[in-house]
Amino acid sequence: MGIPHVLAIPYPAQGHVLPLMELALRLVKNGIKVTFVNTEFDHKRVVESLSGEENVPDMMHLVSVPDGLESWEDRNDLGKLTKTIFRVMPAKLEALMEKMNESETDKITCLITDESMGWALEIAKKMGVRAVAFWPAAAALLALLLNIPKLIDDGIIDSSGTIMKKQMVQLSSTMLAVDSEHFLWASVGNATTQGIVFDAMLKNNRTLKMADWIIGNSSNELEASVFTLFPGMLPIGPLLASNRLGKSVGSYWPEDSDCLAWLDKQLVQSVICVAFGSFTVFDQTQFQELALGLERTNMPFLWVVRRNLTAETDNAYPKGFKERIQGRGRLSSWAPQQQVLSHPSVACFLSHCGWNSTIEGVSNGVPFLCWPYFADQFTNRSYICDDWKVGLGLEKDGNGIIAQGEVKNKIEQLVTVKGYKERALDLKAKVMSSLREDGCSGKNFNNFVKWIKDD
Numbered sequence: 262m263g264i265p266h267v268l269a270i271p272y273p274a275q276g277h278v279l280p281l282m283e284l285a286l287r288l289v290k291n292g293i294k295v296t297f298v299n300t301e302f303d304h305k306r307v308v309e310s311l312s313g314e315e316n317v318p319d320m321m322h323l324v325s326v327p328d329g330l331e332s333w334e335d336r337n338d339l340g341k342l343t344k345t346i347f348r349v350m351p352a353k354l355e356a357l358m359e360k361m362n363e364s365e366t367d368k369i370t371c372l373i374t375d376e377s378m379g380w381a382l383e384i385a386k387k388m389g390v391r392a393v394a395f396w397p398a399a400a401a402l403l404a405l406l407l408n409i410p411k412l413i414d415d416g417i418i419d420s421s422g423t424i425m426k427k428q429m430v431q432l433s434s435t436m437l438a439v440d441s442e443h444f445l446w447a448s449v450g451n452a453t454t455q456g457i458v459f460d461a462m463l464k465n466n467r468t469l470k471m472a473d474w475i476i477g478n479s480s481n482e483l484e485a486s487v488f489t490l491f492p493g494m495l496p497i498g499p500l501l502a503s504n505r506l507g508k509s510v511g512s513y514w515p516e517d518s519d520c521l522a523w524l525d526k527q528l529v530q531s532v533i534c535v536a537f538g539s540f541t542v543f544d545q546t547q548f549q550e551l552a553l554g555l556e557r558t559n560m561p562f563l564w565v566v567r568r569n570l571t572a573e574t575d576n577a578y579p580k581g582f583k584e585r586i587q588g589r590g591r592l593s594s595w596a597p598q599q600q601v602l603s604h605p606s607v608a609c610f611l612s613h614c615g616w617n618s619t620i621e622g623v624s625n626g627v628p629f630l631c632w633p634y635f636a637d638q639f640t641n642r643s644y645i646c647d648d649w650k651v652g653l654g655l656e657k658d659g660n661g662i663i664a665q666g667e668v669k670n671k672i673e674q675l676v677t678v679k680g681y682k683e684r685a686l687d688l689k690a691k692v693m694s695s696l697r698e699d700g701c702s703g704k705n706f707n708n709f710v711k712w713i714k715d716d
């Protein structure tokens with residue numbers, strides 16, 4: 262067999278593209294050729310944000326297929342996006358693979374797909390190609406999804422995913438309890454969207470059975486009880502650019518690298534890093550309370566204010582805010598987050614608790630302030646606050662708002678009360694040891710590479 266050729270297919274969302282790209286780059290480093298298939302919409306953004314950079318090696322090719330939506334249509338409408346993906350992408354992917362297979366050197370030997378694009382596993386099997394499912398979120402979430410039939414039997418949800426009982430659900434006595442109201446599909450959009458997403462999850466559960474491997478961006482040190490209950494899933498994380506001594510690739514937006522020079526000028530462990538991933542949206546009141554809360558801490562802060570974090574972002578700040586925080590507060594539209602979190606000046610991370618942000622903070626020993634927005638982020642908050650005890654959750658007041666006083670008080674509590682930083686450093690050491698040759702994630706990854714290279 263010549264050089265193995267992997268086709269990698271992410272779900273089209275920032276928190277899915279980045280970790281699969283990281284996995285792809287690690288495979289390339291191990292002598293495997295990778296073709297990375299983004300949607301056309303994402304491909305354009307990723308390539309644009311890469312311009313002038315030399316982070317994509319020769320053995321990695323970036324290609325695209327359409328997602329079925331027009332360029333102007335709203336890709337944050339997860340119902341619509343999910344429907345068109347399932348309708349349009351399978352035939353496009355199959356055609357792409359057939360074309361590649363016409364050439365002996367381009368022949369696909371293995372397909373790795375995000376679990377949420379489970380239909381690709383079917384195509385791989387049909388074409389006689391090895392099939393791998395990649396799970397980019399907490400393993401606990403996949404375990405819960407695979408238990409949907411039991412949730413229905415127990416009357417917690419009905420057969421269309423509607424929550425019938427509000428209760429905590431625990432799959433085993435050692436696993437995290439999840440509030441049924443925070444089930445993944447139950448917090449995305451309106452009832453129609455939730456139904457479409459739930460249906461897609463059922464389909465993905467079925468296709469997952471076709472996977473030769475299920476690998477995840479987690480580690481045994483973070484979720485041991487899940488991997489005991491669910492031995493078929495192998496953790497290979499955390500997948501971080503620093504592990505291969507490179508820069509993160511796959512951002513949708515150009516990074517403000519200058520913020521690293523700004524961090525260089527700050528005192529050690531003095532800065533609040535604030536970032537909410539790629540989906541979170543704030544209304545005007547909440548946005549302003551956050552701004553005022555950060556201002557009231559009197560600490561330096563680096564706040565990632567994505568262009569669409571709130572409506573009319575430029576005019577959304579409280580009156581005089583930018584002038585008052587000058588020099589102390591740095592506003593950035595998209596930061597090199599992994600590098601930021603590894604910077605010695607960072608004291609804590611105010612985060613929406615997306616899984617990538619969670620493991621990036623953990624891998625750098627940074628304590629968290631948790632402000633989950635939707636989907637799996639509530640479970641990730643429980644891990645951070647209740648299980649690993651490396652952070653504090655922000656609570657809403659009687660008006661359903663996280664008020665400026667709450668932001669200020671919790672940040673002060675986090676950085677002054679002894680224990681959070683110590684536990685965060687302890688967890689970091691455990692998680693990073695997993696990546697060593699003799700660590701759990703390290704061994705799993707090496708076995709995986711061997712399997713891909715085997716005839």
Ligand SMILES: O=c1ccn([C@@H]2O[C@H](COP(=O)(O)OP(=O)(O)O[C@H]3O[C@H](CO)[C@@H](O)[C@H](O)[C@H]3O)[C@@H](O)[C@H]2O)c(=O)[nH]1
Pocket residue numbers: 274275276277279397398512536537538539540541565594595596597598599614615616617618619621635636637638
């Ligand atoms: O200024 C920024 C902000 C973020 N990031 C990166 O963007 C990624 C964001 O991923 P994540 O923290 O997981 O958040 P989302 O983009 O919101 O990810 C989606 O996908 C995740 C994985 O399934 C889920 O856990 C989240 O809930 C879901 O919203 C991370 O790698 C960050 O380092 C940057 O590079 N710069």
